[in-house]
Amino acid sequence: STGSFTYDPGFMSTAACNSSITYIDGDKGELLYRGFPIEQLAVNCDFLETCYLLLNGELPNAKQKNVFVDTVTKHTMVHEQMQFFFRGFRRDAHPMSVLVGTVGALASFYHDSLDINDPHHREVSAIRLIAKMPTLVAMAYKYSVGQPFVYPRNDLSYSANFMHMMFSTPCEEYKVNDVLVRALDRILILHADHEQNASTSTVRLSGSSGANPFACIAAGIACLWGPAHGGANEAALNMLKEIGSVDKIGEFVKQVKDKNSGVKLMGFGHRVYKNYDPRAKLMRETCHEVLAELGLENDPLFKLAMALEKVALEDEYFVSRKLYPNVDFYSGIVQSALGIPVSLFTGIFAMARTVGWIAQWNEMISDPEQKIGRPRQLYVGATRRDVPAMDKR
Numbered sequence: 077s078t079g080s081f082t083y084d085p086g087f088m089s090t091a092a093c094n095s096s097i098t099y100i101d102g103d104k105g106e107l108l109y110r111g112f113p114i115e116q117l118a119v120n121c122d123f124l125e126t127c128y129l130l131l132n133g134e135l136p137n138a139k140q141k142n143v144f145v146d147t148v149t150k151h152t153m154v155h156e157q158m159q160f161f162f163r164g165f166r167r168d169a170h171p172m173s174v175l176v177g178t179v180g181a182l183a184s185f186y187h188d189s190l191d192i193n194d195p196h197h198r199e200v201s202a203i204r205l206i207a208k209m210p211t212l213v214a215m216a217y218k219y220s221v222g223q224p225f226v227y228p229r230n231d232l233s234y235s236a237n238f239m240h241m242m243f244s245t246p247c248e249e250y251k252v253n254d255v256l257v258r259a260l261d262r263i264l265i266l267h268a269d270h271e272q273n274a275s276t277s278t279v280r281l282s283g284s285s286g287a288n289p290f291a292c293i294a295a296g297i298a299c300l301w302g303p304a305h306g307g308a309n310e311a312a313l314n315m316l317k318e319i320g321s322v323d324k325i326g327e328f329v330k331q332v333k334d335k336n337s338g339v340k341l342m343g344f345g346h347r348v349y350k351n352y353d354p355r356a357k358l359m360r361e362t363c364h365e366v367l368a369e370l371g372l373e374n375d376p377l378f379k380l381a382m383a384l385e386k387v388a389l390e391d392e393y394f395v396s397r398k399l400y401p402n403v404d405f406y407s408g409i410v411q412s413a414l415g416i417p418v419s420l421f422t423g424i425f426a427m428a429r430t431v432g433w434i435a436q437w438n439e440m441i442s443d444p445e446q447k448i449g450r451p452r453q454l455y456v457g458a459t460r461r462d463v464p465a466m467d468k469r
């Protein structure tokens with residue numbers, strides 16, 4: 077037992093590591109960052125406060141917050157050479173392929189001066205990654221639409237700065253809408269960390285060899301891209317568009333139940349949550365707020381998503397399999413309402429999860445007992461002795 081939590085021995089035998097960053101109770105649908113419930117953080121904190129908490133273990137006081145925000149803000153620009161990496165990509169390259177490439181390229185600017193055994197170097201790497209991800213995500217978007225890159229501004233908050241870099245042009249400055257910026261900040265909080273999910277495990281495993289943290293985060297981005305993981309928000313919105321209308325829900329659910337169809341209810345189900353993902357509830361509320369602010373309360377996709385959720389939660393097939401909405405079910409709708417293109421949804425997820433990845437990486441690297449990860453296997457192949465001559469094969 078670890079303090080107030082007791083794990084069954086069976087669980088501990090499969091646990092990948094000890095961690096004090098994030099706790100999930102999949103049966104109760106609970107999520108805690110450093111012991112605080114996600115519902116509290118999403119309402120009472122902003123994203124950079126949450127970043128400070130995940131990295132340092134405590135929420136910042138006013139002075140600590142000012143120093144942290146100022147430090148992150150002053151690292152939001154990327155090296156001028158970075159713009160030339162983008163030119164190698166096709167304009168229609170998926171933003172996640174661009175992010176894997178450009179975040180990995182960041183390593184080339186810091187590798188020689190970075191000693192991962194130095195806590196200060198690890199702290200600066202964390203700040204650089206948190207600060208530069210919005211800039212790179214926005215650059216990937218600008219490159220895809222053929223608009224010039226927009227430099228970050230030091231007078232804007234983290235999320236407002238991202239919206240500025242996404243939607244300002246040399247001809248017109250983005251007008252900050254506080255409700256929309258607050259919604260984006262909440263989306264980032266909800267995606268910031270999630271225990272030992274596939275991409276975090278990828279970052280930990282690659283980091284355990286002593287690889288450069290920028291390269292490890294690039295590996296995490298590659299893993300997150302998959303539709304079974306972070307790519308589900310893009311897939312969930314495309315699924316809603318394919319269903320099209322409430323009267324087609326029955327037909328779609330029939331397809332999902334037919335195992336041969338290979339059709340999944342995207343944004344539903346989870347490896348750990350066998351109850352409602354607490355982030356999905358908060359995402360649905362954020363959806364309501366943003367759509368109301370924009371006068372889109374009757375957004376057909378939102379109505380369709382809520383109708384589909386109601387049908388699934390009353391259907392034995394999903395109930396018996398403990399399939400509930402996860403963080404990805406509503407996030408696409410609210411991101412669309414913010415003007416973010418579908419192809420960039422997983423990039424936003426990566427932007428948010430960077431703090432979780434780097435906090436988990438740091439926790440691992442600073443453990444003096446830490447060794448390189450080396451999962452084993454159950455060998456089920458043949459064992460043979462003599463290699464047959466060519467004419468005997």
Ligand code: SDX
Pocket residue numbers: 269270272273274303304305306308332339340341342343344345346347348397399402403404
């Ligand atoms: C994220 O790990 C994390 O923490 C990830 C994440 C994070 O913050 O990092 O939370 C983010 O990745 C959320 C998940 C996003 N992915 C999706 O929404 C894609 C759709 N979901 C599924 O692909 C699926 O639910 C998984 C991959 C998430 C989980 O798959 P599992 O482990 O197979 O789920 P399960 O064991 O609970 O499945 C039980 C049954 C199976 O059917 P039977 O063999 O019992 O007949 O439910 C079925 C599954 O086939 N099932 C689904 C389903 N999810 C599971 N059937 C239809 N639609 C689905 N979405």
